[in-house]
Amino acid sequence: MNRDAHAHQFDTAEQQDAAARLGMWTFLLTEVLLFGGILTGYAIYRAEHGDAFTAGSARLDFWLGFINTAILIASSLTMALGVHAAEHRRHRLLMFFLAATMLLGAAFLGIKAIEYAHKIHERLLPGPLFAPAAPGARRLELFFSFYFALTGMHALHMLIGIAILAVLLVMVARRPDAPSIHRRIEVTGLYWHFVDIVWIFLFPLLYLLGPAGPAR
Amino acid sequence: MTGRLGYFACAAALLALLVATVAAARVDLGPLSTTVALAIAGVKAALVILYFMHVRRGPRLIWLYAAGGFLWLALLITLVWADVTTRAPNL
Amino acid sequence: MTDADADAETDTGTATTAATVTTDAAGAKSYLNAGFGVTSWLLTRDHKRIGILFLVTLTLFFFVGGLFAVLMRIELLTPPGEIFQSETYNKLFTMHGVIMIFFFLIPSIPTVLGNFLIPIMIGARDLAFPRLNLLSWYVFVAGGLFTLAAVVAGGVDTGWTFYTPYSSVYANSRVVLAGVGVFISGFSSILTGLNFLTTIHTMRAPGLTWFRLPLFVWSIYATSIIMVLGTPVITITLVLLLLERTLQIGFFNPSLGGDPVLFQHLFWFYSHPAVYIMILPGMGVISELIAAFTRKRVVGYPFIAFSSIAIAVLGFLVWGHHMFVAGQSVYAGMVFSLLSFLVAVPSGIKVFNWTATLYKGSVSFQTPMLYAFGFIGLFTIGGLTGLFLAAMGLDIHVHDTYFVVAHFHYIMVGGMVMAFLGGIHFWWPKITGKLYPEGWGRLSALIIFVGFNLTFFPQFILGYLGMPRRYHAYPEELQILNVLSTAGASILGVGYVIPLIYLFWSMRYGRTAGANPWAAQGLEWQVPSPPPVDNFETRPTVTDEAYAYPMRGDPAVQEGMRKTTEMPP
Numbered sequence: 001m002n003r004d005a006h007a008h009q010f011d012t013a014e015q016q017d018a019a020a021r022l023g024m025w026t027f028l029l030t031e032v033l034l035f036g037g038i039l040t041g042y043a044i045y046r047a048e049h050g051d052a053f054t055a056g057s058a059r060l061d062f063w064l065g066f067i068n069t070a071i072l073i074a075s076s077l078t079m080a081l082g083v084h085a086a087e088h089r090r091h092r093l094l095m096f097f098l099a100a101t102m103l104l105g106a107a108f109l110g111i112k113a114i115e116y117a118h119k120i121h122e123r124l125l126p127g128p129l130f131a132p133a134a135p136g137a138r139r140l141e142l143f144f145s146f147y148f149a150l151t152g153m154h155a156l157h158m159l160i161g162i163a164i165l166a167v168l169l170v171m172v173a174r175r176p177d178a179p180s181i182h183r184r185i186e187v188t189g190l191y192w193h194f195v196d197i198v199w200i201f202l203f204p205l206l207y208l209l210g211p212a213g214p215a216r
Numbered sequence: 217m218t219g220r221l222g223y224f225a226c227a228a229a230l231l232a233l234l235v236a237t238v239a240a241a242r243v244d245l246g247p248l249s250t251t252v253a254l255a256i257a258g259v260k261a262a263l264v265i266l267y268f269m270h271v272r273r274g275p276r277l278i279w280l281y282a283a284g285g286f287l288w289l290a291l292l293i294t295l296v297w298a299d300v301t302t303r304a305p306n307l
Numbered sequence: 308m309t310d311a312d313a314d315a316e317t318d319t320g321t322a323t324t325a326a327t328v329t330t331d332a333a334g335a336k337s338y339l340n341a342g343f344g345v346t347s348w349l350l351t352r353d354h355k356r357i358g359i360l361f362l363v364t365l366t367l368f369f370f371v372g373g374l375f376a377v378l379m380r381i382e383l384l385t386p387p388g389e390i391f392q393s394e395t396y397n398k399l400f401t402m403h404g405v406i407m408i409f410f411f412l413i414p415s416i417p418t419v420l421g422n423f424l425i426p427i428m429i430g431a432r433d434l435a436f437p438r439l440n441l442l443s444w445y446v447f448v449a450g451g452l453f454t455l456a457a458v459v460a461g462g463v464d465t466g467w468t469f470y471t472p473y474s475s476v477y478a479n480s481r482v483v484l485a486g487v488g489v490f491i492s493g494f495s496s497i498l499t500g501l502n503f504l505t506t507i508h509t510m511r512a513p514g515l516t517w518f519r520l521p522l523f524v525w526s527i528y529a530t531s532i533i534m535v536l537g538t539p540v541i542t543i544t545l546v547l548l549l550l551e552r553t554l555q556i557g558f559f560n561p562s563l564g565g566d567p568v569l570f571q572h573l574f575w576f577y578s579h580p581a582v583y584i585m586i587l588p589g590m591g592v593i594s595e596l597i598a599a600f601t602r603k604r605v606v607g608y609p610f611i612a613f614s615s616i617a618i619a620v621l622g623f624l625v626w627g628h629h630m631f632v633a634g635q636s637v638y639a640g641m642v643f644s645l646l647s648f649l650v651a652v653p654s655g656i657k658v659f660n661w662t663a664t665l666y667k668g669s670v671s672f673q674t675p676m677l678y679a680f681g682f683i684g685l686f687t688i689g690g691l692t693g694l695f696l697a698a699m700g701l702d703i704h705v706h707d708t709y710f711v712v713a714h715f716h717y718i719m720v721g722g723m724v725m726a727f728l729g730g731i732h733f734w735w736p737k738i739t740g741k742l743y744p745e746g747w748g749r750l751s752a753l754i755i756f757v758g759f760n761l762t763f764f765p766q767f768i769l770g771y772l773g774m775p776r777r778y779h780a781y782p783e784e785l786q787i788l789n790v791l792s793t794a795g796a797s798i799l800g801v802g803y804v805i806p807l808i809y810l811f812w813s814m815r816y817g818r819t820a821g822a823n824p825w826a827a828q829g830l831e832w833q834v835p836s837p838p839p840v841d842n843f844e845t846r847p848t849v850t851d852e853a854y855a856y857p858m859r860g861d862p863a864v865q866e867g868m869r870k871t872t873e874m875p876p
Contacts, residue, residue, distance in 0.1 A: 009426075009433035010510070011846070019435040019509040021274075025281045026501045030539040032285035033292075037543035037573055040293050041558060044300050044569055052564075069234055077227040080268045084220060126556040139564040145556045149547065193268045197261045200230075204253035208241035277508065288536050291623065296572045299627065299639035 005179040017183050024187040028194045035153065035198055042146045042205070049139040056143030057209035059124065059132075061115050065207040068111050069199060075104035076196045079189050086185040091176040094185065098169045101192065105162045112155050119144070150202055157195045164188055226267040233260050337740065337837040352437035353840060358423035359738070360444050365419060366807070368410040368451060375403035377800065379779075380762075380793040386786050388779035396779040397464035398480065402457075404467030409489050410451050412719055413581060416588035417499055417534075418443070420730050421527045423738060425503060427831045427838060428521050430512025430847045435505040439498050447495035454488030457481040466777060468578070471559035471570040475551040486549050493542040496584075500534030503527055512830075514849040521829055521853050522598075522611050526591025529615035533580045533587075533622065541577035544570065568634050575626035583622040586686075586718060587615055589726030590657055593679050596729050597661050598854040599827040600676035601668025605854055607660040614653035621650040631702045640699055647697035654690050658683060673825075674748030678729030681756050685721025689714055692767065707777070710770025716763045725755070728806065735810065736820030740837040743813045747805060755802035761795025828854050 010016040046053050082097030123131040126145040168188060172181060237256045245252060265282055266272040338355045341347075348356055379399050382390045391399065422440065426433050434440050457463055463485040465474040474482050507528050511520070547558045548570065557563025559570040598605050605611060627635055627643030661683055670676070692714040696702050705711060735743050765788040772788075774781050781789065823832040830849070834842055 008841075009431065009435070009437060015509055019505050022277070022281075022508055023436060023501060023505045025278055026504050026535055027497075029281055029285040030497050030501070030535055032289055032539075033536055034539035034543050036289035036292060037540045038547065039289070040296055040573065041547070041569055043293050044296060044566065045564070047297075047300070048566075049564060066234070066238065070231060073227055073230045073234065076230075076264060076268055077223055080223045080226075081220060084223070127554040130556075142557060142564045145550075145558060149550065149558075153543075190269055193264050197264050200260045200264070201254075201257045203234075204237050204241065204257055208237065208253055284536075288623070292540065292576055295624070295627070295639070295642075296569070296576075298642065299568070299572065299636045300566075302636035302638040303634070304636070 013179065017186075020183050020187050021190070024190045028190065031157075031194060031198075035150070038146065038149050038153065039201075039205075042150065045139075045142055045146070046209075049142060052139035053143045054209045056140050056147065057207060059122070060147070060207050061118060062207055064111050064115050065203055068108050069203045071104050071108050071111070072196045072199050075101050075108070076193055078104060079192045083186050083189040086182045089182075091172055091181075094181075095169060095172050098165050098172065098185075102162050102165045102169070105158055105165070109155060109158055109162075112151065116148075119148075147206055150206065154195065154198050154202060157198070161188070161192050161195055164191070222267060226263055229263055230260050233263075336839060337835065338840045339740070339837050341840045350441070352433070352441060354422050354426050354434050354437065354440060355738070355838065357437075357440050357444055358419050358421075361414065361418040361422060361447070364444070364448060364451065365411055365415055368406055369803075371455075372403055372406035372411055373800065373803065375399050375406070376796065379403065380796040382779050383781075383789045384786075384793050386781050386783050386789075391779060393779065394464060395462075397466075397777070398462030400777055401463045401466050401485075405454060405463065405485060405489065407719075408467055408581070408585075409492050410447075410454065412585040412723060413496060414447060414492075414499070415585075415723070415727050416592060416730060417503070417527060417530055417584075418447070418495075419727075420523075420592065420734060421499070421503060421530075421588060424734065424831055425506060425524060425527060426510075427834060427842050428524050428829065429507065429510060430515055430830055430843065430849065431506065431510040432841045432843065434502045435510060436502050440502055443495045443498035443502070446498065447492055450488045450490070450492030450495060452488070453491060454485055457484035457488060460484060468574060469545075469548060469570075470574075471548065471551070471565075471567045472561065475548050475558075475570075476555075476560055482552060483549055486545050486552075490542055490545045490549075493538045493545075496534045496538045497542075500531035500538070503531040504535065507531075512847050512849055518609065518612070519849055519852055520612075522594035522605060522608065522615075523588075523591035525612040526587045526594070526615045529619040530584050530587045530591075532616075532619045533584050537577040537580040537584070537623070540573055541581075544573040544577070547573075568630065571630050571633055572626070575629045576623070579626040579629065580619075580622045582715070582718070583618050585723050587618060589682065589723045589730075590615070590654075592726045592730035592733075593661060593682050594657075595829070596675045596679040596733055597664050598856075599733070599825050599829075600673060600679065601664055601670050602826075602856045603664055603668040603854070604852070604856060605660065606663040606666075607656075608853065610656050611660050614656045617653040618650065621646065621653070625650050625697075628697055628702070631699050632706050644697055644699045648694065651690060651694055651697070654686075658687055658690075672749075673732075674743075674745060674752055675729040675733035677749055677752040677756075678725045678732070681752065681759075682722050682725045682729065685717050685725065685759070689717030689721055692717065705770050707775055708770035709766040709774045709776055712776050713763045713766035713770060716766070721759055721763070728752070728755070731810070732806075733825070734831070735813070736824045737831055737836045737838070739814055739817075740820055740835075741813045741817035742820045742824060743806075743817060744809050747809045751802050751805040751809075754798060754805065758795050758798030758800070758802050762792050762799050763795070765789070765791045765795075828856055 006013040006016040010019065078097045078100040082094050082101060085091075085094040085097055119125060120129075122133065123129060124140075124144050126141050126148060130141050130144070132140060165188065168181075168184060171178065171184075175181075233256055237253060240252050240256065241249065243249075269282075271278055271282055338353050341353075342351075348360065351357060351360075378391075379396070382388065382396060382399075388396060422434070460481050462480055463478075463482055464480045465478050465482060469482070469486065474486075507520075507524060550556060551558050551560060551565075557565040559565045559567050561567060594605055594611060625643055625647040627639055628647045631640050631644075692710070696705065696711060696714060732743060732748055735741070769785055769788050769792075770776075772785060774785050820836045822835050824836075825832070828851075830847060831838075833847070
């Protein structure tokens with residue numbers, strides 16, 4: 001296997017690896033600002049409508065969110081171990097960790113789907129269908145607009161991540177000797193860890209407002 | 217180079233901090249609760265960035281990129297905050 | 308290599324060899340004839356071809372946007388709004404703004420000249436991510452198609468600023484279509500910026516340290532920082548806007564607890580830095596033109612390089628100056644006002660340095676240099692009037708008047724478009740291997756300069772006298788100024804059409820250009836015109852500073868070119 005193989009615009013494989021890493025970091029930079037736009041709105045309204053946001057937060061499925069956070073941490077671990085396996089050319093191990101990460105990601109999305117189903121059932125989906133049983137605070141809908149926007153964006157990114165992992169899994173299975181594998185796995189790992197970091201912030205910001213916490 | 221042990225240790229730390237976040241949320245810290253929650257989240261993010269994302273052993277440029285993104289977001293939120301909090305009260 | 312090629316560096320603008328159109332003297336393929344047919348262009352990974360794809364698309368958008376401007380100026384010939392309904396006029400200025408800003412100015416120099424030149428200027432074979440580069444073009448075209456669909460389906464009338472709650476709740480026009488179009492185009496911008504940043508960091512030729520880079524590269528680098536940090540915010544803001552509009556949820560709707568000013572914050576957090584995305588590459592081009600046509604090192608290279616970065620950074624801290632009268636807090640306004648004064652400083656530094664470069668330089672007045680002179684004068688006027696607007700007290704008087712319109716057109720059209728044209732003319736021989744007709748070039752530059760000033764100078768006065776922008780009816784006494792402005796616009800239009808014609812003409816009938824018709828310094832002038840697919844036979848090693856023109860009094864008379872690459876035999 002030609003470890004030095006590289007695309008023609010580069011001089012060496014190391015240069016291509018460095019460029020791939022930098023390119024992904026640049027992309028992650030854009031993602032910080034992308035989520036940041038919504039978070040800015042969230043921060044402002046949280047300050048202005050504290051009661052409604054606390055009330056909204058209390059209506060979220062705390063334990064599901066907690067479990068999901070733990071799942072994502074585990075998935076970051078399996079992803080990092082996968083990158084490690086790729087570095088050491090342990091391809092079967094790599095495939096195992098890719099599959100594990102995918103499974104954990106899918107579990108996350110499954111739980112998210114359950115949460116969403118709950119919310120829709122309780123008529124907390126913003127828009128024309130918004131009609132919560134106990135109206136509570138006036139600006140509840142605003143909270144849930146942000147809840148769905150933030151977690152929806154995040155879920156979309158998870159979905160894309162799982163899809164990429166699937167493609168990589170197939171690629172590793174078919175051509176374990178491809179020179180680009182390590183680079184692609186590492187770069188995907190960066191993306192996956194970033195999506196984890198977004199959730200690390202979303203969980204306390206959405207689920208843990210005020211002293212309500214895991215009251216139910 | 218972060219060995220496998222390092223990854224497990226990092227994951228364990230993250231889970232511990234997750235528990236800490238929840239514990240902190242149960243305590244009524246008033247206006248400080250958001251700060252504490254964000255601080256803990258920040259530490260967790262830093263762990264992921266430094267260890268899982270290999271920034272600790274990476275080139276300085278990547279440090280700059282990682283820091284720059286959060287700095288810019290802080291800038292956005294801070295200046296908008298500065299406007300919203302200093303407007304004249306509603307009449 | 309024949310002697311004829313060596314003669315190519317002597318005079319400016321003279322014909323050189325009898326070599327065939329697109330091959331250099333050694334008969335090697337250039338990027339233009341390395342494959343024919345539509346697929347070879349539409350599936351290309353060559354940064355040079357992608358630059359041309361963008362050039363074609365952008366030219367189309369420029370004239371579509373210009374068409375809307377023409378319609379507006381015709382309407383403004385008479386005080387009452389006679390030709391169009393108010394609603395229609397609203398759509399005209401909205402589409403003019405949306406198309407010109409998002410689909411011409413923001414991409415222009417980076418995607419055309421940046422794509423073409425950056426790899427060559429740093430001694431690389433291509434950008435870091437050629438396929439992403441092509442994707443960027445496709446994404447751009449997709450965004451453009453959505454926006455044109457919005458035009459065809461009835462237009463948008465919210466202003467290019469899409470302010471809420473009008474755009475999210477009350478507007479009856481094609482906001483979603485246009486919003487999607489702009490949203491998509493943002494990704495094109497992000498991909499381009501990402502590519503440039505990574506390329507400039509990782510692929511510079513051996514010996515090419517940061518301070519040996521051409522200033523154009525510095526400006527594209529700074530532009531890319533803004534693209535990467537700013538664009539995502541408008542991307543997500545448009546998403547929120549469209550969600551609010553389609554699902555009736557309230558992010559920015561006051562009746563649901565939302566804050567319309569929040570929209571403006573998020574919108575301008577990108578859109579102000581966006582104006583620096585538009586102007587910085589133009590400044591980079593001007594640095595190159597000044598160096599080449601004064602045959603001197605640019606005075607204060609580090610100052611110009613760092614001022615580009617300073618503009619990129621400071622540009623993110625001033626967006627509130629668009630919101631002085633929007634309900635923003637006065638204290639925040641004061642902070643933004645002060646910072647806006649600050650951001651003018653690096654631009655001023657550039658102007659001083661360019662002017663200083665002219666001193667004791669060997670100045671020649673070819674077409675690109677005419678555009679450069681135009682830029683310096685007009686950008687200065689535009690920039691100074693920006694300072695007027697940065698002062699809160701004065702802004703309250705002229706906000707939303709034609710004063711603002713004149714200010715930004717002086718910078719965008721008097722500055723940026725002139726820089727674009729100057730750059731196109733300067734590098735035209737490199738891109739096409741042909742020379743444009745110099746006489747026509749100078750004439751058009753002059754027509755554009757006259758037309759431009761006649762169009763936009765009266766608008767400063769109009770604005771100061773109180774004529775609001777985005778209105779198609781105005782008081783009787785303001786008619787003469789409006790007529791002057793429209794007259795200027797027609798001259799300006801002619802000035803833009805002429806280059807379109809002769810540049811096209813030159814591609815087939817122009818004289819063949821040699822590798823360095825301007826006898827300029829720079830890696831791009833050391834490769835054939837047009838360049839081969841991989842740009843360089845062997846990777847160059849750079850030992851000179853940028854713009855290493857012979858100093859005055861240098862006894863060694865050179866042609867101004869240091870050969871650091873192996874030319875094919």
